[in-house]
Amino acid sequence: MTTQQLEAQIRLKKSFLCIGLDVDLNKIPQHLLATEDPIFEFNKAIIDATHDLCVSYKPNTAFYEAYGIKGWQSLEKTINYINENYPEIFTIADAKRGDIGNTSSMYAKAFFEDLSFDSVTVAPYMGKDSVEPFLAFENKHTIMLALTSNEGAFDFQTLETNGQELYKTVLETSKNWKNSENLMYVVGATKAEYFTEIRKIVPNSFLLVPGVGAQGGSLSEVCKYGMSENVGLLINSSRGIIYASNGTDFAEKAREEALKLQVEMEGILSKK
């Protein structure tokens, strides 16, 4: 999917919502455990109930790997289900990968070719040659960690380097990498003021924003400081939507939660 196609979907759906499919067997409705593939059945129901309210789904690979081969099968079925039924959806493999060049190429092949995701999240620590192999894929997107939403973000990401915080150096440096137009960035919502600084460095890039809702960030604050000319935001919500209920009405309740966010987003977009 191209960036323009994603932007068109945002305008069409009046939504820049991304739903995180972080499926934990201990948290899903227990009646699903009797099915052959509870993770897929859960995802399928959530997707069918919410696909018109969001522009993106983001399975976090950890939750699938934790169940071994069965989990990997559920992931494959999930991405195939989205691609076959809702090809307008921007899919994100939240994998946070990164390795030396030839190894990163294998990861890129895994997520972009074998699983046909539109994008994958990567970690920046190993630098240019660990990320460029992902950037080489046309119409695929590489979403690099810049400033994350967890407590540990302040261990290294905000350390002063070259007179500015590390995450800013990461943003700036990455702009010079080959095919950097395929870069997006992960920026947590915990401190909305950071977005002003970030937009000075990457005025137009898409930012994937976790931490709204369950982790405490405010949607309106993030939009106030972080929205670009073409929106440029994908706001992720996982637990707040997918675990809205653990009864048989889980998909319906997930839709209600997604709708609340979509309505709020529509309001923000209409004022733009």
Add this chain to the structure above:
Amino acid sequence: MTTQQLEAQIRLKKSFLCIGLDVDLNKIPQHLLATEDPIFEFNKAIIDATHDLCVSYKPNTAFYEAYGIKGWQSLEKTINYINENYPEIFTIADAKRGDIGNTSSMYAKAFFEDLSFDSVTVAPYMGKDSVEPFLAFENKHTIMLALTSNEGAFDFQTLETNGQELYKTVLETSKNWKNSENLMYVVGATKAEYFTEIRKIVPNSFLLVPGVGAQGGSLSEVCKYGMSENVGLLINSSRGIIYASNGTDFAEKAREEALKLQVEMEGILSKK
């Protein structure tokens, strides 16, 4: 496996060699492609031919994920084969994972419980709460990236922070994390002099050292500057050993290359 058991194996085998099982179907002997699981057949032959010369095997997960579910099955068969036949081997899942706390817990479960690896490599960018969930597992080891052997290492890892290079801050900071005794570190072999500085910060920790051989590092130099009282080094070689031949003699040739390194290591250990 405990650190003491690993040290005992190093003394017994007179080796601190780790063999990287980075299996690429384009590089393995073509006669294996006719078997049901070429990756596993390749690994099995390499392991049977070299297990007495090394103390560790390190499959890089990227090479398995690139083949989807079939690749994940090959990885599972490989780790099970090692654990059943050579339980004295220290196994490393080279996965370079790292995510927010509850997600890192899922990765730790995947590699330590589901796949029964002794250790896993992790990336430091997301800080303390992204690594501590791995450290919580008893007799399991978390090998964190400090200074890698690739060109991109100099993009961020060597930036000045707090008056010292970032990788040193990463090393120092991590010493204060809960269960930090379960930490080891990845330190590339490209500049042996760096080991002197690193040993000032982590005098006794195990260092996993890629970059000897194919990537140009010198074994004797690394040992000169990097060896601790109890050795404290795992030297990894991947391509130089496993792709020594792509004929039917590949396992035999791999053994010859592993033996060269083991003999060199035995010489170094005898002078200690």
